[in-house]
Amino acid sequence: MPFLDAIRLALSTIRAQKLKSFFTLLGVTIGVMFLIAVVSIVEGMSRYMENDLVGKLLAVNSFELRKNPNINIGDVDESVWMSYRKRRRIMEDDVASVVAVLPPGTRWAMNSEDNLNVESRYSRPRSAHVFAVGGEYLAIKKLGVERGRVFSQQELERGDNVIIIGQDLQERLFPGVDPVGRELKMGGLPYTVIGIGDKQGSTFGVSFDNYVIAPYKAPVHRLLNRRPRVIDAVIVQATDKVILADASERVRAVMRARHKLHPAQPDDFSLETPESALAFFNKIKQYMVLAGVALPALGLVVGAIVIMNIMLVAVAERTREIGVRKALGARSRDILTQFLIESATLSTVGALLGIALGFVLAWVVTEVTPMPASVAPWSIIVGVLVGAGTGVVSGVYPASRAARLDPIAALRQE
Amino acid sequence: MSAVTELPAEIAMSSATERGAVTAAVGQAPASEWIIVTRGIKRNYDMGGEVVRALRGVDIAVKRNEYVAIMGPSGSGKSTLMNMIGCLDTPNEGEYWLNGQQVSRMSDDELARVRNKEIGFVFQTFNLLPRASALANVELPLVYAGVPAAERKARAMEALTRVQLGSRVHHKPNELSGGQRQRVAIARALVNRPSILLADEPTGNLDSTTSEEIMRVFEELATQGQTVIMVTHEPDIASHARRVVVLKDGVVSSDERKEQFVERIAQGGKAH
Numbered sequence: 001m002p003f004l005d006a007i008r009l010a011l012s013t014i015r016a017q018k019l020k021s022f023f024t025l026l027g028v029t030i031g032v033m034f035l036i037a038v039v040s041i042v043e044g045m046s047r048y049m050e051n052d053l054v055g056k057l058l059a060v061n062s063f064e065l066r067k068n069p070n071i072n073i074g075d076v077d078e079s080v081w082m083s084y085r086k087r088r089r090i091m092e093d094d095v096a097s098v099v100a101v102l103p104p105g106t107r108w109a110m111n112s113e114d115n116l117n118v119e120s121r122y123s124r125p126r127s128a129h130v131f132a133v134g135g136e137y138l139a140i141k142k143l144g145v146e147r148g149r150v151f152s153q154q155e156l157e158r159g160d161n162v163i164i165i166g167q168d169l170q171e172r173l174f175p176g177v178d179p180v181g182r183e184l185k186m187g188g189l190p191y192t193v194i195g196i197g198d199k200q201g202s203t204f205g206v207s208f209d210n211y212v213i214a215p216y217k218a219p220v221h222r223l224l225n226r227r228p229r230v231i232d233a234v235i236v237q238a239t240d241k242v243i244l245a246d247a248s249e250r251v252r253a254v255m256r257a258r259h260k261l262h263p264a265q266p267d268d269f270s271l272e273t274p275e276s277a278l279a280f281f282n283k284i285k286q287y288m289v290l291a292g293v294a295l296p297a298l299g300l301v302v303g304a305i306v307i308m309n310i311m312l313v314a315v316a317e318r319t320r321e322i323g324v325r326k327a328l329g330a331r332s333r334d335i336l337t338q339f340l341i342e343s344a345t346l347s348t349v350g351a352l353l354g355i356a357l358g359f360v361l362a363w364v365v366t367e368v369t370p371m372p373a374s375v376a377p378w379s380i381i382v383g384v385l386v387g388a389g390t391g392v393v394s395g396v397y398p399a400s401r402a403a404r405l406d407p408i409a410a411l412r413q414e
Numbered sequence: 415m416s417a418v419t420e421l422p423a424e425i426a427m428s429s430a431t432e433r434g435a436v437t438a439a440v441g442q443a444p445a446s447e448w449i450i451v452t453r454g455i456k457r458n459y460d461m462g463g464e465v466v467r468a469l470r471g472v473d474i475a476v477k478r479n480e481y482v483a484i485m486g487p488s489g490s491g492k493s494t495l496m497n498m499i500g501c502l503d504t505p506n507e508g509e510y511w512l513n514g515q516q517v518s519r520m521s522d523d524e525l526a527r528v529r530n531k532e533i534g535f536v537f538q539t540f541n542l543l544p545r546a547s548a549l550a551n552v553e554l555p556l557v558y559a560g561v562p563a564a565e566r567k568a569r570a571m572e573a574l575t576r577v578q579l580g581s582r583v584h585h586k587p588n589e590l591s592g593g594q595r596q597r598v599a600i601a602r603a604l605v606n607r608p609s610i611l612l613a614d615e616p617t618g619n620l621d622s623t624t625s626e627e628i629m630r631v632f633e634e635l636a637t638q639g640q641t642v643i644m645v646t647h648e649p650d651i652a653s654h655a656r657r658v659v660v661l662k663d664g665v666v667s668s669d670e671r672k673e674q675f676v677e678r679i680a681q682g683g684k685a686h
Contacts, residue, residue: 005557016545324541327502328602329530329558331523407502411541 006338010345013314024310025350027303028390031296032351032383036358038292039379041365042285044372049281050274058274059140061244062237065090065098065251069270070233071277087268088259089230095134097258098234101250105243109135109235110216112224118212120173120184127210128169130186132224134216138164140237143213148180148195151215159217164195166209186212187223248273300386303350304394311343311398322402323410336403343395344388351387355380428477430669437473444511449609449641450476450499455508455518457494468494470664471508476643478609481636483652484645486661487686493614495661496645500533500612501525513609530558534603538615540595542587548574548598549583555606573601577631593624600631604640611635613644617651629654649675649685660686 014021057071064070068084095110102108111133119125131137138150145164155162163184170179179193191214200208214220216231225231236251238244248271255269315322322335330338362373436444437453444451457469468491476482486492497503498510501517504525510518513532520528534555535541542551552570561569574583577597587595596616603611613632617625633654636642644655652658658675660668667686670678679685 012545320541321543324537324543325554325558326526327500327529327535327541328555329526329606331526331558333523334526334558408497411502411537 003341006341007345009338010342011349013342014346014349020310021346021349024306024346025303025353027299027306028347028350028387029303029354029357031299031303031390032354032387033296033357033361034299035292035296035386036355036375036379036383037361037365037373038295039289039382040358040362040373040375041371042288042292043376043379044362044366044374045288046281046285047374048372049278058272058277059142059235059237060274061239061241062140062235063244063248063251063271063273065094065234065236065255066232066270066272069272069277071272089227090232090234090269092229092231094255094258095231095234097254098236098251099135101254102236103238103243103246103250105239106247107136107140107237109133109137109140109237110231110233111137111235112216112221112230112232114224116186116212116220116223118169118173118184118186120179120182122175122177123173126169126172128165128212129210130212130214130220130224132214132216132218132221135235137213137235140235143200144198145195146198147178148193150195156215157217159215159219161189161191161218162194162215163191163218164197164213165193166197166207166211167199168207168209169211170196172210184212186214186220189219191218191220244273300390303347304390307343307347307391308394308398310346311339311395312401314342315339315398315402318402319405319410319413322405323407323413326405326407327411332403335405336399339399339402340392340395343399344391347391347394348384348387351383351390354387355383358383428475428480433475433669434473436475440509443514443516444475446514447477448475448511449478449480449513450474450643451509451511452498452505453509453511455495455498455505455510457491457498457503457505467664469498469505472661472664472666474659474666474669476610476641478641479636479639481632481642481654481656482644483655483658484643484661485647485649485652485658485685486667487647489663490661490686491664492645492647492661494664496612496614496643499610499643500535501528526558530555531606532609534600534606534608534611536596536599536603536611536613536616538618540587540592540599540619542595542598542602544587547584547586548579548590548601551587551598552602552605555602559606569605570601573605574598576604577601591624592620593627596620596624596628597631600628600635604635610641610643613642615646616644617646617648625651649679652685653679662686 058064067087067089099108111131113129113131115127116130117125118128134156146167150164151162165179173179173184174182180196182193183190184193185191197211202208222228236247238247252267252271256267259268261268325335359375362375365371366373436448436451440453452472452474455469455472459466459468472495484492484495494503498505501512504520505518508518509516512528515528517525517528549567549570552573553566556566556569571580571583574580577600579594579597579601582590582594587598590598617628620628629651632642632644646652653672653676656672658670658672659666
């Protein structure tokens with residue numbers, strides 16, 4: 001029996017018995033729905049972690065030399081914190097040594113950062129995230145200005161009192177006025193705003209646009225680290241991963257030498273990459289995907305049992321039809337295929353329904369919770385395959401019973 | 415009472431000696447004019463430890479274009495014989511040659527193919543698929559024969575037209591009368607141009623007027639050269655055939671021309 005005829009036959013069976021088919025499909029539908037929804041939510045979260053959270057903090061193909069990792073997601077326990085505390089700080093003097101060993105095809109920056117109170121004549125003092133940066137910081141962070149200009153080489157080298165501010169800070173410190181060319185005060189010293197940075201957006205409700213960026217040598221850097229000559233990070237970016245790995249090894253060697261570490265001692269500094277920051281999240285993601293597969297699997301098992309039951313009833317009800325088909329020349333194989341396709345079609349329809357509902361569920365989650373969701377195209381294909389597979393598996397036994405029926409006995413049945 | 419038409423002279427009727435010679439030639443393929451030859455067919459059933467001998471050695475030979483009724487009381491083995499002839503079952507012993515092929519030793523798949531190509535079934539209860547249209551029902555044997563959809567439809571239409579149902583092809587069985595349903599079943603039986611039309615009590619579920627109508631269809635098909643085998647327990651219906659084989663206790667008890675059979679009944683003889 002041709003494939004399409006069998007599918008058409010199965011669909012007409014579903015149409016003829018709408019309510020019964022609905023209950024039959026419920027298990028598969030729910031299973032596939034949760035599969036799609038969970039995978040979508042996990043996918044959405046992971047895209048969010050990669051692009052928004054870590055992507056905004058750490059640039060592509062870059063690492064940051066820090067005392068401790070900046071982003072700590074997950075399993076950092078007390079002993080790790082203790083070891084972090086004992087570490088030596090990164091000093092201004094380290095920068096020159098690090099920069100000296102960098103291979104061609106890399107660029108570097110340095111920075112210190114902290115929250116400080118910032119004052120202007122147009123508003124009360126506000127807290128802002130203040131960065132003192134050197135090297136090619138703006139280029140590495142892909143930070144441009146929406147208005148005004150960026151630092152000149154001389155301003156950076158001299159440490160002039162010039163700053164670039166974020167758009168949220170602009171709105172709060174300079175309501176209704178153009179801040180470019182105006183002054184604000186940090187630690188009692190005046191700084192001239194020369195540019196307004198591009199909008200960075202926010203993560204978990206924390207704005208990335210509430211910042212002040214000053215040249216490293218500007219006086220404000222002394223307010224960012226209480227100990228003199230201490231810096232927060234050296235950032236190295238390479239044109240590709242191979243150069244980055246090379247740069248990372250060279251920086252590690254030079255820092256270990258400067259800290260006089262024995263070969264047996266672990267690093268007492270951190271070289272943080274987007275991958276290392278995401279390592280723990282990726283581990284969580286594995287568990288979530290596992291749960292996202294295990295829970296729908298339960299629904300699918302129930303769905304498979306229901307379909308098998310319904311197919312057994314169908315075989316019993318249609319014994320005479322099977323007899324007629326065999327009398328007219330259907331081989332056992334034809335009957336087997338017919339019932340397998342019927343059960344596969346049935347559960348694929350259930351799966352399609354589940355995919356649609358999964359979309360809806362993912363959309364609802366995005367709308368009513370802060371969790372983002374994004375439907376992965378592969379999950380649709382997996383959903384359909386899982387649906388059809390469930391149908392085939394649950395149809396095997398009923399279909400083989402149908403195929404084995406003796407035509408004479410089947411024809412005699414009332 | 416029965417609308418017996420005069421036998422056209424050219425319709426072949428084998429003589430008893432001819433038939434005897436064919437059924438005696440064990441192991442040999444019969445000549446091509448013999449569409450059905452059985453040689454000593456035996457069929458036993460194991461009914462819970464007790465062996466029921468439904469057929470005890472049946473020898474039948476039917477030529478192409480014959481119109482044969484098989485009669486017998488219940489328990490005579492006529493249903494079993496019909497299942498054998500229809501290739502739904504195989505004998506425990508003996509040979510069955512259908513259209514030159516020995517069916518008695520075939521596998522299930524081969525039997526399915528033979529049923530599809532060589533046999534057109536007409537059942538007492540019509541056995542149409544209830545959810546399918548008349549056309550789809552008639553197409554069914556062609557589906558299993560692997561005929562492409564367009565040709566299937568054309569041939570099914572042709573078969574339905576042949577039984578005067580060309581105007582009701584899209585009706586479902588429950589929208590048709592009993593006689594019309596049986597004609598759909600006949601169209602389905604004919605659509606794959608089978609060697610034999612095998613009818614099992616084709617009028618058993620029909621009133622006498624409709625029965626006559628169906629018998630006229632059979633008569634017409636037989637006149638056109640279709641080999642027809644009809645199993646019935648009604649002498650009236652059997653007397654439409656040109657030859658009547660009576661089965662009793664699993665063996666052939668009489669095998670006579672329709673005229674002899676009708677005369678015997680008229681003289682008060684028992685049909686079986």
